[in-house]
Amino acid sequence: MTEKEWADIGRWVERMTAPDYPEWEAGVRRIGGCAHPIHLAGTVRLVDSGTGSVVHELGDGGRTRLMVPCGNRRRQWCAPCSRVYQWDTWHLVKAGLAGGKGVPESVTDRPRAFVTLTAPSFGPVHAASTDRACHPRRGGHECEHGRPLACWERHSDGDVLVGQPLCAGCFDYAGAVLWNAHAGRLWHRFTDLMRRQELPRAAGVSRREFAGAVRVSFVKVAEYQRRGLVHFHAVVRLDPAEEGETLPAWAGHELIDSAVRRTVPLVRVVTPEGPAGQWKLSWGSQVDVQPIPASVTEDGPEGEAHGAERVAAYIAKYVTKAAECTGTIDRPLYCPDCRGSGLAGSCPRCDGSGLRAPLSELRVPPHARALIGTAWRLGGVPELRALRLRRWAHQFGYGGHFSTKSRSYSTTMTALRAARSAFRSEQTRKRLGVTGDLVVTADLSFAGSGYADDTERRIAENIRRDIAENREIAREEIAHLEALHADDWGCG
Template sequence: MLDRAARLRQLSEVDQDLINLVQGPRFGRWMEQVAATGGCAHPIHLTGATTTRDGGTGEILHHYSTAGEPGERLLIRCRNRRVTVCAPCSRLHAGDTFHLVRAGLVGGKSVPADVRERPRLFLTLTAPSFGPVHRATEDGERCRPRRHVDRCEHGRSPGCPATHEATDHLVGQPLCSGCYDYPAHVLWHAHAGRLWKAFTDNLYHHLAARTGHTRSGLRRTVRISYAKVAEYQRRAAVHVHAVVRLDGADGPGTPPPAWATAEVLATVVRTAAAAVRLHSPYSPALGEHELRWGAQLDARPLRAFGGHEGLADDAVAAYVAKYVTKGAADSSVGLDHPITGPTDITTARLSAHLRTLMGACWRLGGLPELEPLRLRAWAHTLGYRGHILTKSRAYSTTYGALRSERADHERSAPDYADEPDAITDARWRYVGSGHTPGAALIAAGIAEDLAQNREISREEINRSAVD
């Protein structure tokens, strides 16, 4: 008969870890912590204590310490938005995004309900072409049919007679990587935030010109509020989806003037986007690139409750929320983590197109004149250095407010924030992150159970609504 130590040696690392966890004296409490994080795949480990005292008497009102916790540490969510890094936290982030965007469309979360009657559009702004790429086709249509056209200087045909399904790995890849303007692609990404700022400034200018106002006079009458999300296309170029709303001068609490309609806004966004022209920093190696939005622009009205034209509010909020969680599993996004050198690029499991874009970021990032763009620091996102979702201040609530509201709802300890004499002393220290192999398996099971429970609850709610 083998003793316990010998049997453990015969088990896999995961099995051994699972046995040690389950047989541990604080396994139940550890499970509570993992469940409280929603099965987070890479929880943050903290150690420390929080003590709240009455400032007048010195009486201890509340005390919490990790000394009694498993491993003397507390697990909290990593809060990573990328589904490829942490699926449970990405679902939570997507939910917060849905409520943030929806509040700016229909009200709630401190936003008045009558914003649903304001002029609102759902915009899509694209990047310009940096060179022809393979495209998905339908009904037997060919990718890029060309006849009797000379080959490019690299010996490649400028056309493609094949048909490509949307899942074809060639979709989005350049027809000729030598002809593709990789530096322009990278520099456009690096200036995407400035391009959006120039577009919103133009919106005010063009609205003023169209309605006969001065620029300063218009800003005293109308306020443009927005929430936008950046999405990588199959060609690995960012395009922007945005909800744009016209308010009165004081924001969502005041209506805009009668002349401010969705039709006027739809006309102006096109001229405002077409007028944007920026220039990259001059480089002796590259010259100067003119930066602009692509010719493809889509502007659709949003449908208020009871309306029949345009996109539905909830559908738009769900659409935006879906894109904030995309990670490196998507073939056009890049990597989830920053790179430290060219070797990280050559060894990454990416398409040749993405590796070339990252290589261009690394190479251009070494030029002194382009150093302010920090291209090497953002090579993993192909030079794009903005947040995936941004909004104007007056659009709706914030992620911080949503998280605070959720924390208050989930709080098990008493809250003394409103006690004027309460003094809180908190001392916390980071001691690690992630799970052991066995713990990761248990956490994944908890996350799956929670996801299934949410889906069952959603189906029950939908069924009740129908009945």
Template structure:
């Protein structure tokens, strides 16, 4: 009998098989679950009388199995899809209301803005109406490489996004840009209020008491390995989405302010003379409350941002887990351009973030009062599950004692095959529900 067949048979004939199947279905068919050993005890305050108990001893295989919660689709598709859904609702609530946000937020000026990285050297491009790079000047670069490319690259061509000359590309500054995009964003946020204050002829403190600039953004890696930000930016009153902005806070003013503030953003990397800025390509589009036509709608923006949250990696450009040693870099399934960026991260001390090409931020972030939070969405889902299971989420004055420790992660070969089948069934049921 084949080894895989033996594993499947051993899994299916285990006494805990049915209970294990139910648990994996409960956590959405997670592909890399976490297994815990321990207990949660609910005790009556004062007397210490045991009211309820959840222990690993009563669970399948004597361990509590929970979902990994990984947001990367390459690591766990079911958990990534759940995170994608949370992101969609978080973004949509800040555009159309819901999740404790009033629908009057739809009347607030808001735009969808894309902030790009500057050029660090000429790269091969995907074009639809001409060659990659046509130059009248035929002289090569200082390293003897041609500065023209007559080819027509497709969007998924491995060459797209790679430098015409690896020697001319400024890898050091490209990595430093990725590493300090958080600093650039913080300065942009500060500049927005300064530009508004200057336009209206008031102090910054007065401006901050008059209007609030709220945002939600997602980071995207381009094929050349640099970070772009896609962001919703919105005018609110000083109290946030429940507070209407002043009458003078128009969509046109928001667009002009973003352009002006972005042009003034710069950050000098400590200990160097490297000055970082956003790229000159800045796309800003108003978001409309409509549902049809060519307008950029609330639903389209929420879907677009959610897509990048669960699939941040670009094939051949980034990897989905940290790099532990220098030797691993040589065998990664990436382009030579990406390999050079990773090695540059290693040399500059950004080893912890080398798999992200130096980017040290979260894939998705938002301002404090943009809308609801991931924590609130997950808590609501947990309460819904407890209610569906007939559990009481309100423990009153009871004392809850939790003591859990990590055992291990993942499935056996046999378990993985059954978990994959569960995930496919759940996906099919979800798609049927969407189609009906």
């Protein structure tokens, strides 16, 4: 072993034999091995509401130091916290398709569709495909920059060329960044126009009649394509305007399909006119609407329950992602002191550039660097300042939420977290033998974040790996036991 490896082992042994290690390890396991824990210092007391007495006090003499999870939804930043966020999203989406979590099971009988809306083309890019050429074009045509307009390669999904433009000079980087920045507004106008105009028109009824009979519910997530543009996956559901009533006969899957396809070409957003020009932004031509089945078919388990879980899993996996599939960085680019302004050239931290580091030093693909640079430059245009493009340059201009839902679709993230907190409180109450409700009184302040050094970080990685492995083993054992139970039931 090298001298460095022996030194690493020595630091591991030193940390794991320290007097506070058992308490530290228990804290790391309690937060699931969070990669970037938040440290809080202060007092925490558990009080029995029935008697008013303090039944438990954390720390020595009331003072304690707690580690709490960072709660970040991005898998690239913190896998344990993103997994919890993904599970919550799965339950939220599934409840709106199959009922539960306070949502009536009658939603299973209502028309639902899985809708995908994409961005338009801002220039040809290399595409992944194993059964056909990327961009077949005969005749040796070239663009105005002398680049070929054809590509006869069959790119695998992991090919670094996938998502890169055939010609960077022909790609409309400004339009792509501005489209990302206005994607949330396009979605809002799409839902508003579909609900108020195109659904009633497709049903052949007046707006008032439609609003009195049908309520539109949805949940959507944003996903980045390899070319650096977002597109949206959504579940659209038609509900009775009043709970307990029935939907009209004309409210079905076909109505959703027709209304979506009618609405998409009508949505327009015009950017402010300025030195960079003006863009009329719209959705792309690729629109997909798939009905979500409502009952079990004779061919197998492809009915409501299976379909709901599959759609929920498909949507939930995207909420833990950002733009990392494009090779971009995972944090804002602007200087934390001046927040990207440069303070008129006088910021001492960034020398007036407004950047953490020069764009030329970013270790990202050329296409990602061009999108980031375009967002940064457009962020300095006064007419576009409200878009906060410099704040979201690392996401190519997109600063919207990665998941949203209508109020009536299903439960909320707040309710799911409150249920989890109540469950843990009940476990603690039983363990301490408290007869009344358990009340937590705390006076905590921020005391730092992350781990003390690289040794602690690597130990936490091992703990995180152990937790994930144990969870996978438990999941496999549960599936095995369920299969055995099903076989025994069939034999009986």
